[in-house]
Amino acid sequence: MGQNGAGVNLETSLGYLLKEASNALRVAMEEVLRPLGMSVTHYSCLELLAQRPGLSNSELARGAFVTRQSMNVLLQALERDGYVTRPAEAPIGKALPARLTPRGRRSLEKATAAVRAVELRMLAGMTETQQSDASRLLKSMIDSLHSSDEAT
C-alpha cells in the first residue's frame, strides 16, 4: 500500500529531512536512556546543569526545548529524589539557581557516555569538514527561522 519509497515531494524537503533526522536521534537516545530510567528531557536537564551550574528553571526549559511549567514538574521530582538542589530563596529576582548533587552527577555519567556513543554513531561516515559544514548549515537555518519571530 502506498508504494513506499516512491518519494514524491517529502524526500526532497529539507524540512521533512530535518524532522526525520531529529526523530531518529530522539528514538536512538530514548533507546539507550530507557535502561537507565531516564527520559530525553530528564537527561537534557542534568546535562545542562553539569555544563552550566546555576541555571534557573526557565533557562533549563529553554535549553531543553520545553515550557518552564514542564521543566518545573521535572525539577521538583529531581529535587525530591536528591539529584538536584535549589536554594529556598532566590539570591536575586525570583530565579532559583539549580545545581547537581553528587548523586545527580553520578547518575549523569552513564547517560552522558551512552548519548555520546549515539552521537558518534550518527556522525560515523562524516569527515570533520562535513561535520563543521553541517553545523554551519544548521545554524543558518536556526537563525533564519528566528529572525522573523522578532519582527513582530
Added chain:
Amino acid sequence: MGQNGAGVNLETSLGYLLKEASNALRVAMEEVLRPLGMSVTHYSCLELLAQRPGLSNSELARGAFVTRQSMNVLLQALERDGYVTRPAEAPIGKALPARLTPRGRRSLEKATAAVRAVELRMLAGMTETQQSDASRLLKSMIDSLHSSDEAT
C-alpha cells in the same frame, strides 16, 4: 544567571544543534498553522495523504513520526469531520487506505502555502549547493542512526 551565550559543549554538539533546528522549525510551523486551526501532526497527515493517496493509518503514523495509536485518534477525528474517508472494509489485510475528501484538500491548500513559506524562510541565505549538501548530510545521519537498530 548562567551567563547565556557562553557555549560550553552544547553549542559544538551536532545532536543539540539538530534538535534546536528541528524545534525552531516546529515552532515556526505551529505559528502559521495555529490560525488555520491545525497542528503539525494534523498538517503532516493531510500532506502525506495529498502526496500519497491511499496510505494506511500505520503508514501515516510512520510518516508523521508518531505512533499508530496517536495517528488513529487523529484520523478518526478527521474522518468524523469530513476531511478524510476510509472504506468500511479493508480491500486487503487489515489496512484501510485513507483518502482526502474535497473538503480535506481545500483545507490543506492554505496550510501547504503557509508551511512552504516557512521552509523558504528557513532556506533563505543558503545556496542551492548548500541545500543539497545539507540534504546529503542529514540523510547520512539518518542512515547511520538506523543502521544499528536493525542489528538487534
Added chain:
DNA sequence: CAATCTATGTCAGAATACTGACATGGGTCA
C-alpha cells in the same frame, strides 16, 4: 496443512507536555 511470525486497527489507561492564570521581583522611563 498447521504453527508461527509479522503487521495492522483499535480500545483503555498512564505519562508527558502544554495553555491559562496568578503573584512577585526587577528594570525602564516619563
Added chain:
DNA sequence: TGACCCATGTCAGTATTCTGACATAGATTG
C-alpha cells in the same frame, strides 16, 4: 517616585502522545 513592562516560579486543568493489550489478516516455514 510611580506606573508600566517583562521575566520568573508555581498551581491547576487540558490536550496530546505514548505504552500495554487484544483480536485479526496475511506471509512464512516446518
